[in-house]
Amino acid sequence: MMLLRVIVSPQEIRRVTLQELSAEFSRIVTKDLLDSFLDGLDALVPGVLQMYGEAAASGRRVRLSSVLSCLHKEDTNQNKKAAVLLGLPCYLAEDSSDIIRMCDAHGETLDVLMSGMQVGLLIGHEGPLHDAFPLDVFNVALVVEEKIILHDLRDVSTGIAMLLGAIYCLNLEYPRNMKYYFEFLQRVVMNIKPDQCSARIHGLRNKMLRYRM
Numbered sequence: 061m062m063l064l065r066v067i068v069s070p071q072e073i074r075r076v077t078l079q080e081l082s083a084e085f086s087r088i089v090t091k092d093l094l095d096s097f098l099d100g101l102d103a104l105v106p107g108v109l110q111m112y113g114e115a116a117a118s119g120r121r122v123r124l125s126s127v128l129s130c131l132h133k134e135d136t137n138q139n140k141k142a143a144v145l146l147g148l149p150c151y152l153a154e155d156s157s158d159i160i161r162m163c164d165a166h167g168e169t170l171d172v173l174m175s176g177m178q179v180g181l182l183i184g185h186e187g188p189l190h191d192a193f194p195l196d197v198f199n200v201a202l203v204v205e206e207k208i209i210l211h212d213l214r215d216v217s218t219g220i221a222m223l224l225g226a227i228y229c230l231n232l233e234y235p236r237n238m239k240y241y242f243e244f245l246q247r248v249v250m251n252i253k254p255d256q257c258s259a260r261i262h263g264l265r266n267k268m269l270r271y272r273m
Contacts, residue, residue, distance in 0.1 A: 076209050078222065085225040089252060097221035100249040101141055107271035108144045115151060123150045126192040134195045142216040146193045148241055152264075155237040159223075162189055165198070174206045179227060179235065181219050182208070202226055220245070 078094075085093040109128070116124040127147040131139055149156035159180040163173055164187065173182060182201040185194030193216070200219035201211035204226060213219045224245050227234065234242040240260055247257040248265050257265065 074209070078210065078213070078218075081210065081222055081225050081229065084229045088229060091250065091252070093225045094218065094221050096250055097224070097245075098141075098217060100251060101144065101217060104249065104268065105140050105144050107268045108148075109140065110271050111268060112143075112147055112151060121150055121153075123192075130191045130193060130195060133191070138215050138217070139195060142193055142197075145216055145220050148244065149238060152240045152244075154239075154241055156241070159235050159238050162194060163199075163201075164188065170208070171206075174203050174208070177203045177206055179204050179223070179230075179232060181223050183216060183219065204230070224250070 082093045085091070109131075112121070112124045112128055115121040116128060124147050127143050127150065131143055146156075146160065149160075158176060158178075161173055161177070161180065161182055163170075163182045163184045165184060166187065170182075174180075180203045182199075182203060183194060183197055184199035184201070185197055197215060199211060200213035200216060201208045202213070202219065202222050203209070209226070210222060213222060224242060226232075227242065228246075240258070243258060243261050244264065246252050247254045247261055248268075254265075
């Protein structure tokens with residue numbers, strides 16, 4: 061398939077499947093997108109959460125306290141991974157509001173929620189959101205050029221993996237407001253050309269290694 065044709069123009073954007081996106085990523089990178097992402101993430105979760113806890117306690121990243129408090133309510137593996145992925149922009153002092161948006165099933169319309177999204181993720185939940193992130197996600201959708209191209213993803217981790225895969229397969233630049241976030245996913249989580257990471261991500265990776273020792 062030619063996934064690059066998905067984004068030729070807004071009129072020609074079409075839906076893709078998880079299998080199509082994964083296959084195109086594998087063709088380009090020779091890695092399994094979802095398995096590599098989840099395996100890499102699983103290995104990092106304990107150290108990253110410890111790092112978040114230290115940053116929140118020091119007062120350097122107060123918003124991380126609300127992310128970590130979600131785990132006191134439901135300390136599942138899925139929620140731990142969601143906390144890592146959704147807390148990372150805060151830790152890196154980046155703005156995720158144009159890329160990752162929460163979607164109340166009974167709230168604003170999809171057109172409103174997708175407004176201005178060049179590439180991003182909608183995380184669907186039921187009712188008002190009282191926590192830093194929804195503990196019960198019913199749908200995650202991938203958005204390109206204000207259109208949903210992939211939906212019914214089962215959790216935040218799968219959604220972020222597909223978002224990274226879409227950016228990679230479409231040969232898009234990382235969104236400016238989250239460039240270190242996606243570099244971390246590529247270089248550290250996926251271990252794709254880790255020797256080419258920026259000084260900031262190199263420093264973060266070394267810091268994380270200390271937590272894992």
